Amino acid sequence: MTIAAISTAKSPAGIGIVRLSGEEAISLACGFFQGKQSLDDPANDRKLLYGHIVSEGEVVDEVLAVAFRAPFSYTGEDMVEIQAHGSRIGLERILNCFISAGAEPAKRGEFTKIAFLNGKLDLTEAEAIIDMIEAESVSAQKQSARQLTGHLYRKIEGFRTRIKDTLAHLVADIDFSTEEVEPVDVSALITTCEAILAEMKALESTFTRGKLVQEGIATAIVGKPNVGKSSFLNKMLREDKAIVTDIPGTTRDVLEASYSLDGIHLRIQDTAGIRKTEDTIEQIGIERAMASMEEADLIIALFDASRPLEEEDMEIIERIKDKRVICLLNKQDLGSVLNKEAMEAYFPGAVIETSFIRDEGLAAVEDLIESWFLSGTIEEDEIQIYSLRHKLLLAEAVESLSKAVEDIRSGIGLDLAEVYVEDAFLKLGEITGQTAGEEVLDHVFSKFCIGK
Ligand SMILES: Nc1nc2c(c(=O)[nH]1)N(C=O)[C@@H](CNc1ccc(C(=O)N[C@@H](CCC(=O)O)C(=O)O)cc1)CN2
Numbered sequence: 001m002t003i004a005a006i007s008t009a010k011s012p013a014g015i016g017i018v019r020l021s022g023e024e025a026i027s028l029a030c031g032f033f034q035g036k037q038s039l040d041d042p043a044n045d046r047k048l049l050y051g052h053i054v055s056e057g058e059v060v061d062e063v064l065a066v067a068f069r070a071p072f073s074y075t076g077e078d079m080v081e082i083q084a085h086g087s088r089i090g091l092e093r094i095l096n097c098f099i100s101a102g103a104e105p106a107k108r109g110e111f112t113k114i115a116f117l118n119g120k121l122d123l124t125e126a127e128a129i130i131d132m133i134e135a136e137s138v139s140a141q142k143q144s145a146r147q148l149t150g151h152l153y154r155k156i157e158g159f160r161t162r163i164k165d166t167l168a169h170l171v172a173d174i175d176f177s178t179e180e181v182e183p184v185d186v187s188a189l190i191t192t193c194e195a196i197l198a199e200m201k202a203l204e205s206t207f208t209r210g211k212l213v214q215e216g217i218a219t220a221i222v223g224k225p226n227v228g229k230s231s232f233l234n235k236m237l238r239e240d241k242a243i244v245t246d247i248p249g250t251t252r253d254v255l256e257a258s259y260s261l262d263g264i265h266l267r268i269q270d271t272a273g274i275r276k277t278e279d280t281i282e283q284i285g286i287e288r289a290m291a292s293m294e295e296a297d298l299i300i301a302l303f304d305a306s307r308p309l310e311e312e313d314m315e316i317i318e319r320i321k322d323k324r325v326i327c328l329l330n331k332q333d334l335g336s337v338l339n340k341e342a343m344e345a346y347f348p349g350a351v352i353e354t355s356f357i358r359d360e361g362l363a364a365v366e367d368l369i370e371s372w373f374l375s376g377t378i379e380e381d382e383i384q385i386y387s388l389r390h391k392l393l394l395a396e397a398v399e400s401l402s403k404a405v406e407d408i409r410s411g412i413g414l415d416l417a418e419v420y421v422e423d424a425f426l427k428l429g430e431i432t433g434q435t436a437g438e439e440v441l442d443h444v445f446s447k448f449c450i451g452k
């Protein structure tokens with residue numbers, strides 16, 4: 001089978017690429033590519049050739065084209081790439097030439113899936129490709145670039161090799177009665193397993209931070225109507241994105257914006273002011289505000305410092321007091337009747353006095369976010385995981401290996417321990433893809449875009 005797809009982003013763009021992979025890739029491309037040199041000629045392998053895509057005597061586009069012969073290509077199969085003008089219509093016409101000549105439209109992630117199946121990359125590297133394409137901050141892009149170049153793969157393979165070795169000792173001991181082997185040194189076995197366990201747990205614990213780097217910090221701005229939530233969003237973004245008026249109940253829908261703080265990415269949601277209301281539309285907005293608050297990694301809660309707290313403020317405090325909250329006592333320019341120390345009782349170390357009219361307090365908010373989320377910069381060679389799939393499998397491997405250690409230690413019998421060690425080995429293999437079934441692969445590659 002030969003697959004084909006447009007591999008570049010939305011047009012119009014300067015250039016767009018249509019690519020083909022499979023046994024017929026080169027012959028299909030030759031049917032439409034006309035230039036001084038032929039894509040068919042092995043001497044032109046990996047050389048960019050100038051020419052035209054011609055269909056039924058009509059020039060579709062002026063292009064550059066390149067052939068890669070198996071196994072030296074992205075997928076490991078024969079491949080051709082056509083670099084054309086970045087018009088959606090033009091690219092689709094070129095793609096249709098190949099489809100009508102017998103190529104199959106590529107499914108999501110199919111090029112990369114073929115590359116994986118041909119051993120060009122492991123599953124963590126394949127996953128890193130889509131994460132990298134979707135990265136929304138420098139730190140997220142860097143994190144997936146590290147994974148793409150095999151950092152996580154090598155780490156997991158390291159665990160696997162050591163666990164396999166342990167397994168060999170266990171099996172040897174179980175077969176001791178029938179074979180001429182030394183009995184296994186149980187305490188050495190325990191020491192080895194515990195060392196691997198400690199490293200696996202350390203890797204697992206990088207997930208929280210890795211995920212924040214990758215996905216950004218989900219941040220919800222909440223508070224009663226008119227306290228200055230939308231003003232805060234606008235100040236942070238340095239842009240008049242949200243509508244601000246002195247009418248309470250201005251914001252209805254959740255308004256989401258992206259904001260980058262020193263390489264980490266905040267996904268901020270401005271929400272409707274929370275109060276009791278008879279207005280149906282406003283009520284829906286308030287329900288959305290509540291949902292945004294529930295899902296947030298970070299809540300920015302605003303209060304009007306020029307007025308005493310009301311029942312609605314207290315309800316908000318009650319709802320959020322166990323979450324990660326930065327509390328802003330806003331409108332300081334109007335004179336403050338709220339006591340900062342009293343608010344610290346609910347939000348220790350996280351109360352900031354602000355005035356958006358006077359541009360006061362914003363730097364303090366940014367500093368606090370940075371100190372919470374960016375503390376302890378990662379070492380250049382440290383490996384972080386950020387995928388829930390990896391984290392769950394790692395946790396399962398940790399659990400199995402822990403059980404094995406318990407069994408070995410308690411002397412219950414090494415054959416049960418062997419089953420657990422084997423399970424840990426398989427779970428790790430599911431991370432890298434060695435022991436991943438079709439279901440896992442389908443799940444991973446369905447998140448890809450077409451053409452990748
Ligand atoms: N035009 C174009 N740009 C691209 C890609 C592509 O497929 N096409 N990529 C893809 O998404 C990325 C680059 N990744 C690639 C990875 C491997 C090979 C490749 O040909 N590998 C061969 C030869 C390696 C070598 O010469 O050392 C191989 O592994 O055998 C090509 C691109 C980003 N840029």
Ligand SMILES: Nc1nc2c(ncn2[C@@H]2O[C@H](COP(=O)(O)OP(=O)(O)OP(=O)(O)O)[C@@H](O)[C@H]2O)c(=O)[nH]1
Binds near residue numbers: 223230252
């Ligand atoms: N004096 C003073 N007024 C402010 C300050 N911050 C915001 N305001 C004003 O307060 C009013 C409400 O501001 P918004 O940002 O729309 O408030 P909100 O919390 O988004 O309100 P809703 O969308 O209705 O929930 C506007 O008139 C702002 O100009 C401040 O620090 N001091």
Ligand SMILES: [Mg+2]
Binds near residue numbers: 230231242250272273
């Ligand atoms: Mg608002």
